[in-house]
Amino acid sequence: MSKTSGARGRMDKVKSKLRVRNTMVRQCMGEILGTFVLLMFGCAASAQVKTSRETKGEFLSVAMAFCVGLMSAMYLCGGVSGAHLNPAVSLSFCIIGRLSWKKLLPYSISQVLGAYLGSSLFIVCIDAIMDYNQGKLTVTGPNETASIFVTYPSEYLSLQGSFLDQVIGTATLLLCILPLDEKRNNPAPAGLLPVIVAAVVLGISLSMSSNCGAAINPARDFGPRLFTLTAGWGTEVFTCYNYWFWVPLVAPTLGAIVGTCIYLVFIQWHLPDPELYSISNYAYSYINICVVSGHFRSKLVCSIEIWPIS
Template sequence: MVKMSSLRLRNALLRECMAEFLGTFVLLLFGCSAAAQVKTSRETKGQFMSVNIAFSVGVMSAMYLTKGITGAHLNPAVTLSFCVLRQTPWKRLVPYSLSQLLGAYVASGVVYTVYYDAIMSFSGGVLTVYGPNETASIFATYPSEYISLGRSFLDQVVGTGMLMLCILCLGETRNTPAPPGLIPPIVAVIVLGISMSMSANCGGAINPARDLGPRLFTLTAGWGTEVFTCYNYWFWVPLVAPPIGAVLGTLMYTFFISMHLPDPHDPDDVSTLTTISENIKKVTPTTENGKDLKATYF
């Protein structure tokens, strides 16, 4: 009989890529399934809020699932920011991003298979990006007709910047860190807040893999090249804007908060840091089985 321990992968990068793949798969499976249910039922089995909540539950579930292996990035823009902060090696950026992209693509395929009959009934068998019976928006994000290309770019920069600005503080021991076990639901609530307040313009992708993976799937599943050419080739916006927004949000956190927190090597900050550390110990443990706890993020 084969022991389970013998099946453990020895290659650390492969293990991490598998975790990012599966985590992004879970995230998209929740979110796109909710979008399919709401769209094909003509909002009789859920509304706009249902999709926002489903994506947030997907974030929380994926983080609990994978945080012990990679810290649960689930987003190329997040991985890029951690590389900028030197918390993740730059050599991990491309493998993580490709794994996240593949996870999103496969999840879209599963959603399409599960909701195939509903999609065909709703669309009359015509898979399109435009019109009252369009179904492409079940998978990828698309802009509202009133918004310009430049404004939609700004929308994605601001949304992703807010994501990074709000999550980077969660594991900061010099500030007021969240208990490690509560970080996933806290990040989920942050994502829910962004979705509820910043998704009307163009869907609130804030994640290149979340948008490009499903878009590539719709390209191959019958929607055709229109998923890339529609709205004046808008597809590049959720691909390019989130990484820029994530880096800007990271820089804002660094210059406005991180650089000004108590420094353990600065005599003037010793008393302040001691007080903060004592308060932290009362709220959350800093070690587990003799190892430092690692903060995890979406």
């Protein structure tokens, strides 16, 4: 037996022992790791921009880092869990039937845990963070550092305005990503799905971040908020701005429901039935390989039209 065969055999034994056979556990592991990667990229970029006082990047750097993290995370765990990485997305998929309702809570907990762990890698920036504010970890003030990890409202923003901001942002997210794998519409190529979703999130970040950071993801905000609570910033991360912490939790959830319902009412319910859609695709393919006159072709197309526009 060669050394290569022996090493492969030992690796197969390790794989057999460590392989998780419970589907739900595998999916939760995927969501944990995926959300970990998302926050690792985003929080590291935010720390770099903040502590360098924007000499090593700016707002666009943070937005793009989050999107690269999102894209990488989707490629990483998409085949295992679907790469939701966001309780609002998981809720939306439950509503439209792409995810079982019994998986919503485990998915959401896994996403929060992954976000907590991802933000905990701030340890690589701890010296810069401590130097930024003379060794103090503060939530408010000109040299606060809590916003490296979580979102907070602008000083001018009202509670109603911030809530509406998060609802609209999350609804927009779902309206843009739900059609991407809808086979009866114009689905995106499977291999490009993470790239397109990342581009959508980048667009939302660049257009809707002014008010309160465009979290549009309860796990992305709540996981790091729990981390800052335990890492030395204290309970002020929950009590500041009149207990504003609940807005990035509740508003994106409502936004997911609103966006999903709009998609269903305006788009999905008006798409062809799946069986008729398959028949139509077959018929159109048959037409394309037949040599027929233009007149006969147009008559044949009209005769099999399953959803005439009138």
